[in-house]
Every structure is written in C-alpha cells, then in structure tokens.
Amino acid sequence: MKVIILGGDGYLGWPTAMHLSAKGHEVCVVDNYLRRDLCRKYDVQPLFQVPNLHERIRIWKELTGHEITLRIGDCCQYDFLSNIVKDCVPDAIVHYAEQPSAPFSMMSHEAAFLTVNNNLQSTLNIAWAVREYAPNAHIVKLGTMGEYGTPNIDIEEGWLEVEHKGRKDTFLFPRQASSLYHTTKIQDTDLLWFYVRMWGLRVTDLMQGPVYGLETNETKLDTRLSTIFNYDELFGTVVNRFVVQAIAGYPLTVYGKGGQIRGYLNLRDTIACVELALLNAPAKGELNIFNQVTETFSVNQLADMVAKIGNERGHAVEVQSVENPRMEKEEHYYNPTYSGLKELGLHPHYLTEKVLHNMFSIVEQYKEAISPHKIFKGVKW
Amino acid sequence: MKVIILGGDGYLGWPTAMHLSAKGHEVCVVDNYLRRDLCRKYDVQPLFQVPNLHERIRIWKELTGHEITLRIGDCCQYDFLSNIVKDCVPDAIVHYAEQPSAPFSMMSHEAAFLTVNNNLQSTLNIAWAVREYAPNAHIVKLGTMGEYGTPNIDIEEGWLEVEHKGRKDTFLFPRQASSLYHTTKIQDTDLLWFYVRMWGLRVTDLMQGPVYGLETNETKLDTRLSTIFNYDELFGTVVNRFVVQAIAGYPLTVYGKGGQIRGYLNLRDTIACVELALLNAPAKGELNIFNQVTETFSVNQLADMVAKIGNERGHAVEVQSVENPRMEKEEHYYNPTYSGLKELGLHPHYLTEKVLHNMFSIVEQYKEAISPHKIFKGVKW
Numbered sequence: 001m002k003v004i005i006l007g008g009d010g011y012l013g014w015p016t017a018m019h020l021s022a023k024g025h026e027v028c029v030v031d032n033y034l035r036r037d038l039c040r041k042y043d044v045q046p047l048f049q050v051p052n053l054h055e056r057i058r059i060w061k062e063l064t065g066h067e068i069t070l071r072i073g074d075c076c077q078y079d080f081l082s083n084i085v086k087d088c089v090p091d092a093i094v095h096y097a098e099q100p101s102a103p104f105s106m107m108s109h110e111a112a113f114l115t116v117n118n119n120l121q122s123t124l125n126i127a128w129a130v131r132e133y134a135p136n137a138h139i140v141k142l143g144t145m146g147e148y149g150t151p152n153i154d155i156e157e158g159w160l161e162v163e164h165k166g167r168k169d170t171f172l173f174p175r176q177a178s179s180l181y182h183t184t185k186i187q188d189t190d191l192l193w194f195y196v197r198m199w200g201l202r203v204t205d206l207m208q209g210p211v212y213g214l215e216t217n218e219t220k221l222d223t224r225l226s227t228i229f230n231y232d233e234l235f236g237t238v239v240n241r242f243v244v245q246a247i248a249g250y251p252l253t254v255y256g257k258g259g260q261i262r263g264y265l266n267l268r269d270t271i272a273c274v275e276l277a278l279l280n281a282p283a284k285g286e287l288n289i290f291n292q293v294t295e296t297f298s299v300n301q302l303a304d305m306v307a308k309i310g311n312e313r314g315h316a317v318e319v320q321s322v323e324n325p326r327m328e329k330e331e332h333y334y335n336p337t338y339s340g341l342k343e344l345g346l347h348p349h350y351l352t353e354k355v356l357h358n359m360f361s362i363v364e365q366y367k368e369a370i371s372p373h374k375i376f377k378g379v380k381w
Numbered sequence: 382m383k384v385i386i387l388g389g390d391g392y393l394g395w396p397t398a399m400h401l402s403a404k405g406h407e408v409c410v411v412d413n414y415l416r417r418d419l420c421r422k423y424d425v426q427p428l429f430q431v432p433n434l435h436e437r438i439r440i441w442k443e444l445t446g447h448e449i450t451l452r453i454g455d456c457c458q459y460d461f462l463s464n465i466v467k468d469c470v471p472d473a474i475v476h477y478a479e480q481p482s483a484p485f486s487m488m489s490h491e492a493a494f495l496t497v498n499n500n501l502q503s504t505l506n507i508a509w510a511v512r513e514y515a516p517n518a519h520i521v522k523l524g525t526m527g528e529y530g531t532p533n534i535d536i537e538e539g540w541l542e543v544e545h546k547g548r549k550d551t552f553l554f555p556r557q558a559s560s561l562y563h564t565t566k567i568q569d570t571d572l573l574w575f576y577v578r579m580w581g582l583r584v585t586d587l588m589q590g591p592v593y594g595l596e597t598n599e600t601k602l603d604t605r606l607s608t609i610f611n612y613d614e615l616f617g618t619v620v621n622r623f624v625v626q627a628i629a630g631y632p633l634t635v636y637g638k639g640g641q642i643r644g645y646l647n648l649r650d651t652i653a654c655v656e657l658a659l660l661n662a663p664a665k666g667e668l669n670i671f672n673q674v675t676e677t678f679s680v681n682q683l684a685d686m687v688a689k690i691g692n693e694r695g696h697a698v699e700v701q702s703v704e705n706p707r708m709e710k711e712e713h714y715y716n717p718t719y720s721g722l723k724e725l726g727l728h729p730h731y732l733t734e735k736v737l738h739n740m741f742s743i744v745e746q747y748k749e750a751i752s753p754h755k756i757f758k759g760v761k762w
Contacts, residue, residue, distance in 0.1 A: 078490055109459055109509045116505055117498070120568075124497055128490045152550040153543060162534060162543060162555070167714070169533040174543070174552035176574075183575045187501075187568040193557075194564045198708050198762055327579050333548070381579055 007096030018218035044232035076121035102179035138281040146182035155336035158289025200285040209263035209293035212239030246310035256324030258300035263293025294348035388477030399599035425613035457502040483560035527563035536717035539670025581666040590644035590674035593620030627691035637705030639681035644674025672719040675729035
C-alpha cells in the first residue's frame, strides 16, 4: 500500500512510519518540523535529541533496507501538499499534521490562531488534494476522545441514533470539548464529514485518548530511531510526564480532585490501530469512526500507579493535588464504548506494572537531562 | 448602547447599522470591502452601485444628524480588530464579517481556503478581543438554518435534549450542512460555544434563513442609502434573484424537483431580529440561539409566487427545472421551530403579493442594468 504520513516527524508519526515501512508498505513522510520549532521557541525540548528526518530515514534504511521517502514542507501550503498527492497517488494518507497540544492552544491569541489555522488549513488541503489527485485514497485522520468531552450519557463510537418526537435520525455523536485544540479536532471532523458526503471521500476518524510509552518494535532497533518524547505540560502526555516527574523528584501534579476519567492507550496500540484502520478502509462516501482507547483511568489512579512503581524503584514519589489550571469537571460520568478496533483485531497492550517499569527503566537513563523548570509553564484556562 | 457592526458594508450589515443608529445607538461600522472585491473579481457586480462607507455615512449624517463611526480593515488581523474593541469598549458586537456565499465556497480550493480562513479567523479574533478588552460585551453572531441541514427529526431552536440508555443530556442541535460556507458557520459556533463555556462570554447565535428584499425604513430615505443587492448565483439570495430573472426574461431556475424547503425572512425582519437579540442579551457564560425565519417555502412555491406577480406586471415569466448543480435532497422532511424571536416581540413581514410587487417595482427601475450573463457562473457540487 502507498501511504503518505503527514506529520511523520512527531511522537506518533515517526513510529507509525517505521511500523508501516517494516510491514512492507511504501511510505512517504511529510513534515515541516512545526513541533520541533515550537518546542525550541517555548523552551520545552524533549527528554533527548532525535536526529532529523533525513537522518532517521538513512538510519532506518541502513538497519532494515526499507526505503522511506521524505518531503519537508507545510501541509497548509496547498501547492506543496497537492503536488505530493499528485506525484504519489497514495492509497492512503495518515493525517497527523496538526498542532496537538491542548495547553498550547490556550496559551495566547498567537497560539490559538496558529492552532486554528494549522489544523483546519491542513485538513482542508488534504480533502481538496485527494479529490483532485487521488479520489480513491483513504484519509485516516487522528481525532481525539476529548472531542466528546464528558457527557452525561454513554459515549458511542462516533454516531448517535436520536429519537425525537416520534421520528428518528442518526447524527455524529455530540461533541463538546474543553480546549481549543480539541475544538479544532471537532472542526476538522466537520470539514471531512462534509466532504465525505459531498464528494464521496473515504475517511476514518480515530478518536484517540492520551497516548503513553516510548517503545515500539522498531524504536528498539537503535536509540537513534527513538520517538520524540516530551515531558512538559505543553507537549508531554500525562503518563509520560508523571514518569519523568517521579524520576526527577517533582511531585506528581493532580489537577483538583483528580477524578477526571479519560481513556488511554499505549504507543504500540496507536500504530496498530492506524494499521488496522488502513487495512479496513471504508467505501467511498463513508466515514468510519473508532474510539481508539484500550482502558480508562482517573488521574488519581494514574498518579497512584506511577507513584507505586516509582517508589518500588527507589524514587521518593509524592502525589500533590494542585489547583486545577483548567476549566473542566473534576467528577463526572464517563462511559465510552471502544469495541470497534478490537473487533478488527487489536490486541491491547494495557498499562501494567511491567509496562510502567519498562518506561521508568528507559527514562531513568536520561535522569540527568531532565530540566524540572520545563515541566510547567503555568498555562491556565 | 455602543454597538460595533463587523461587516457593516454588506447586504445586512448596512441596513442594520442605519436601523440601530436611527434608534439612537452609538454605532461603529467595520468592513474591509471583501464582498465588493469578490464581486469585482468574479464579475458579479450588484444591480446598482452604492457609495462607499465613508460616503454612505456622510449622507446618513446629512439626512438624519446621526453619527456612525467607521474603521476600514480586516477582522482577520487581530491587532486591527482588538484595537477597535479596546478603543470602543462596546456593549455589543454584531458579527457579519463572514464570507456569506455557499456557491462561492464550493467554486475552487482558493475560494474554500478564503472562506475557512476568513470566517474562522474573524470569529476567533472576536472572541479573544472581547475577552481581553470588553469581557461583558454581547456577541451577536449570524448563523444560518443551513447548519442544521435537513434532518429527519423536528429542528429545535439550537438545542436538543437527548435521552440515551436511560440517561439524559442536552447538546447543540445536530448540525450537518450542505455547503462549505454553512460548514464554516457550524465551526464558528463550535468556537464561540467553546469560549462561552471557558471564559463566560455572552453570545447570541441567530440561525437565519435566506433573506429577501431591499427596502427598510432607512434605505427609503435616499436611494444612495440602498443596500448592496446582488442577483447572481454567488451572492444573490434566491427570492431576490428570481425577481431579477423574471424581469430580465430569464427563466426562473428551479434546481431539480424543487422540493427543497427552507425558512425565509424579509430584510426588515433581519434587522428587527438583530435589534431584539441586542436588547435581550444572555447572561455571562450563556449562548442564546434563535431560529431566525418567519415562514417556510419550497423552491417550487417561491418560483410560482414570483412568476405569478411577474406575469401580473407584464413580464413573460417562465419557470424551468434545471439539473440540480448541488448535492442536496430535493424532497425531505422539514419542520423547524422558530418561536423564540416572536416571543421577544418580532412582528414578521411575510412574503405577501404586496411585498413581491414592491420588490418588482424597485428592481424594474434597473431593468436595463441587468446583465443576464452574471446570473449563473456554473458552480456545481
């Protein structure tokens, strides 16, 4: 299968690229290093440096013989993106080319403006480029469970049948997010679902929870193939950040009451889910939606689990409740459905003590590199 | 009341500005002439020339003594917009500063990109400028009934209570539009509803149907105070366009079966509704939504009504079914609620034969100026 991975330099993009390449797919990676630039600008560099994409791809080829092609540029530039689609005529496009941080999107007008423009322009351009140059290509877009928010009803997998005054219709499951970033993901779904109906595009929307972990079969081949691993409040996801905080002797920061429940998944499962989505493309004019999580935890549960393993490994881990910097419910109903990907064959890697021990053992190697001042930047909303 | 009208040069913006000014409100009009520029670029000039805003405002002052202030610039430029909000500290902002044409938004990638950028950047900037410089200001945003599409259930006024597996919650009424323009209006609601919840903004969303007419109490004072009146498929709304087609001897073009039902309203009612919304501001942290239509018609009904009056006035009016250039249902269930604005005091001006005669009598004065080639540009989706 010919697959273009937009945002192929990122935390999820690069492991996805290697995984699909290892499986024999013809992979083209596209990125403009936006994430790296923002990390530099806001002083939230990852735990360790990773080579640039040219280097990573050379190393990957040396070690495996597999060729990944590369285009550096901005998916918000239609000429740039549409030329790639025209040249490659892909079977599928995986769309990670979005500004992925909720706190970043809430920092300032400048950051909000960048988030809206980047996420919607890239998505709009993908829809048009596919329509013009690869109308059969399958677009796999990363959504997020955060789009649903925390409704008082069970969260279904993408859709909701509504009965109202004796009549019925089926709609996108209601979306109501709690950050601007998540709101832009609602909006990109609005865009893609519209063009699915109008132009018969084929799209899969993967409603993903926060991802944790830093190891896949491919990253294990060589440390230079590691994925970008942030541990700050802007680009570091909560489990990853907690592990770093535990090792750095920085109290695990539970926001408010810590009863915020979310669905989580392992990095290994993200790439497996993307592969499953690619292998199960919808028909033209159809939008497939999957809730891409494997289990749910409250923040208190996560903090307790990380603290337990940290203490076992000799770190003196403290859990501290801090005033919630976010506007969100700290106690709420939460019952999401997430069976679709398992039915397609996903075998989840759960957040076991063994998995946490493994994360600790990797991060401990970089203990001296942790800059505690990078962890929190004081973003509030 | 101090009111900023963004997009105050437009078909609705200028009559709203005069109306509120006549009522004694302190009005500041903002526009960048995007609509005029697009009309020139795509050769769809209005039926008659209207003076620029500097001129219109001078004439208005000469005739009424009322002062309207003016700022020419682009609401997508945050510095420009936020400085106006900072200087004025308005009680309310009426947001018409959007690219308003569905067919335009479907013409090309360039037009789609402009529509998404213009409509979302302006809305994002308004939310931020209000939060920073006028946190109590009431934002009145023009939405559209087209956001709801044509669901198989009754369309409620903005919200829907859902009962699902024994639990209940209330959500925005499902939105599923049939043009990119309408989709951007869904997206700007996503943005504003998000910031209402996060920052306690106060917002009213007016879900308006297609507007017709070209006369208000204020435009009648002087022909130089007329509103911009387009009769082309890009910027001309259907009733206005049909009246021009009837006079030009151009068959009334019914798309497909003509069973598409929509809610409509008179230009006079638009400005009355905006005024009612302004006088009934929501509390902080609340989003008011009204369905702003006064009656529903199918396209066939509109064509028949216009043809009847046209024939009575000596025009040989033909009604012609043409292949539908749009992807939309030509027969569908449609039952919208629209009681909220009437409860606030709206006295509708219905589409009577008298109203149509009056429209004909004005447009007939410009019969020689009609360019039939401007009416259709062949936009299809």
